[in-house]
Amino acid sequence: MFGLLFRQYRQLPCAASQARQFSTTNALNISRKPESKIRIPSKKALAAKARRKAALAVKEEAKLLKLPLTEAIAVLRAAEVASPNSIYELFVKTELGNGTAVPRGRVNLPREAKPRAEDKILVFAEGRRAEEARKAGAHIVGGPELIEGILNNRHRATTILCIPSLIRTITPKLGRFLGPLGLMPSERRGTVTEDVAGYIQRLHGTSEWRADRAGNIRAPIATMQFPVEDVVTNVHHFMASVKRATGNSKEADAADRKLKSSGGTRAVIPIKKVILSSRQGPGIRISDY
Incomplete structure (x- = not known):
């Protein structure tokens, strides 16, 4: 009886032969991102695009x-x-x-x-230049002592001038305050000058x-x-x-002539x-x- 059962068992299909066949995949291939196919234009292509855009703008303007x-x-x-x-x-x-x-x-x-509207002129000057500024019609004249009055709005002016010897003294404290207002004295605009009286006279009218x-x-x-x-x-x-x-x-103008004289x-x-x-x-x- 036992022998009969053993022979029948041997005739059954093997379980391993019916098992699903699995394939292995490299983990590196799964995690690797597909390569980007975006084409990056060259500098020459970008320049050509800019020229076409400018030409189109000219046509629209016309x-x-x-x-x-x-x-x-x-x-x-x-x-x-x-x-x-x-x-x-x-x-x-x-x-x-x-x-x-x-x-x-x-x-x-x-x-x-x-x-x-009348200009209110403030001048940073000392000594003879300060006296010349007062005679020319400046409303407020003084040295570094005027800085605190400007910062707390006690001194308000529409034009601020400065002599060259004081500009480095006032810039650290007033640069960020007067710069955004367009009032900071500047050599480029001619508001840092030795000829304070002449500048004030040119302002009149x-x-x-x-x-x-x-x-x-x-x-x-x-x-x-x-x-x-x-x-x-x-x-x-x-x-x-x-x-x-x-x-x-x-x-x-005066600013251009000064730049050309310095080679700029x-x-x-x-x-x-x-x-x-x-x-x-x-x-x-x-x-x-």
């Missing part, structure tokens, strides 16, 4: 309507016929690069659109303009009551000042567009500025 200055004035006068006291506003868009200083300057318009951080400049330029010739003259005077400050003028050059800030507008009228791009 499609925009632009008018000569005299025609733009006529359109705005028609729009403001019921508001003779309305003011023309000039908008200038400049393109600031990385590390480019915000453009600013002073202009003496032949005919002011608004009463000129002029008004300051300054771009914002985006490079936009806005200024009231005339009123609707002005003859067309006066409006045109004011626009040309203002744009001449902007071109000098941004390096777009053939006429070199000033970066040119491109002027992208000039728009003349009024309170109720449209903004009109000017073609001949």
